[in-house]
Amino acid sequence: MSNLTQEWLNRTREQKKNLELLETRLIEESNITLNEYYVLYFLNISEEKEMRLNDLQLEIGLSQSAMSRMISRMENKNCSLIERHCCMTDRRGIYIGITKSGYLKLKSSQKIVDSIVRKF
Amino acid sequence: MSNLTQEWLNRTREQKKNLELLETRLIEESNITLNEYYVLYFLNISEEKEMRLNDLQLEIGLSQSAMSRMISRMENKNCSLIERHCCMTDRRGIYIGITKSGYLKLKSSQKIVDSIVRKF
DNA sequence: AACATAAATGCAGATGCATGCATATTTATA
């Protein structure tokens, strides 16, 4: 007879441990948070190299308000990685674009992420 | 060629989705949070049916301060599930014990948790 | 005009870090 709670706990702990390791190393070695890395990652694979805040939110899995603030923090902290411009066809929306230095940061961070995640 | 970031993201999203579902259902149907369930779970499998705050913290994976506050909230919200008594041999420490009604709550919650986790 | 949508913001909850406080344990020394 197996213990489902215990199995669940084991998986949860493993995931949490991995997550913390990844986040710590990324901050130490690349000076960006995991969410910030995700932003760069999704912006870069997007067709236009820019996304609506709304769409980024769905990919990253944050609430709308958390996403809005996350981008604000990211701009304040490292203003050169992304850039914000308003959407001409719908003036309610904004676009977040990845810059050249954002792209370079993504590439260096991705090496770190890959090297860590490979071992999970 | 595989994309490690994308694989990691997929796993992360799956885990997050599961976690949110479990927590939501547990609150709805049993009126306790997942962390509160874990507290009851670990207290019940402990030999003495009580644990030091310190040891609970290690099992549950919260910081010491978060654990301290979590137990406080739990006492205030549902004072009958657990009880706190001071440790006679070391007056710095406290013991958290599970009560009879805590045990009953654990059993009913465990049914819910198991039924959900089984599907993950 | 009424309703829908994108983003910003006020607010409250949960967390971690740093620190404080009380108590235990170890070490130094009279």
Next chain:
DNA sequence: TATAAATATGCATGCATCTGCATTTATGTT
């Protein structure tokens, strides 16, 4: 040996951060 000083440990608390929910504001759509 006795005891004073230094250090370690268990928990609580102040504070800052990040989050989600509810609401607001500006703009679009019907």
